Amino acid sequence: MSLNPCALFSIMEAALVMLKRQHGINDVYIYRDVGRMQCLFSDIFIGFDRLECVRRMFGKETLPILTNLDVRIFDGEGYMWVDPDHAALMVNRHYLENGSKRDIYLDAIHELVHVRQLLEGKQLFDERYKYVNRPTEIEAYKIAVKEGRRIGMNKEELEEYLKVDWISKEELERLCINVGLEKQIRKKPTKKKKIKMQKKKKVK
Secondary structure, eight states: OOOOHHHHHHHHHHHHHHHHOOOOGGGOEEOOOOOSSEEEHHHHEETGGGOHHHHHHHGGGHHHHHHHOEEEEEOSSOOEEEETTTTEEEEEHHHHHHSOHHHHHHHHHHHHHHHHHHHTTOOTTOTTSOGGGOHHHHHHHHHHHHHHHHTTOOHHHHHHHHOOTTSOHHHHHHHHHHTTOOOOOOOOOOHHHHHHHHHHHHHO
């Protein structure tokens, strides 16, 4: 059976769209019911090798790196971080089982930036900098925020994502500025503004 030229063109156009389409949160699967304490990244975070932001991090080495990256499941405090001594991704069991997919998705991308930094020989926990001013953290958060924007998160949702237990409100504001998500602070109106507002109300 032969296809007419119009039908063949439509099929080719659809295939081209699929090839160009960027993968996102709906194209990955996060396996939450992990019984083992140690496994590989690709056993839990399935499809991350197809994400454009991840492929930009590792290039042609994306699949080998993710396939061989150790993941260690732990109980207790914390969420997710990279252990530089063992080159392993540490993931809290409770967070993996109960955290929102979007948070885990962005955290995994954030931590993969740290994996790349570690491979480049960078110091992940440089004590010369506060957490919110540390270059390695700013880079990782910038990439996570950019991906968050791409999947449709608004400014308020991104600000909420950046809130973590170990930084103050003032540090959160600094982090927002550092990653290009400047927090809008509502300033109290001055006495002059208050008088003008009161006059407007009287006029009404």
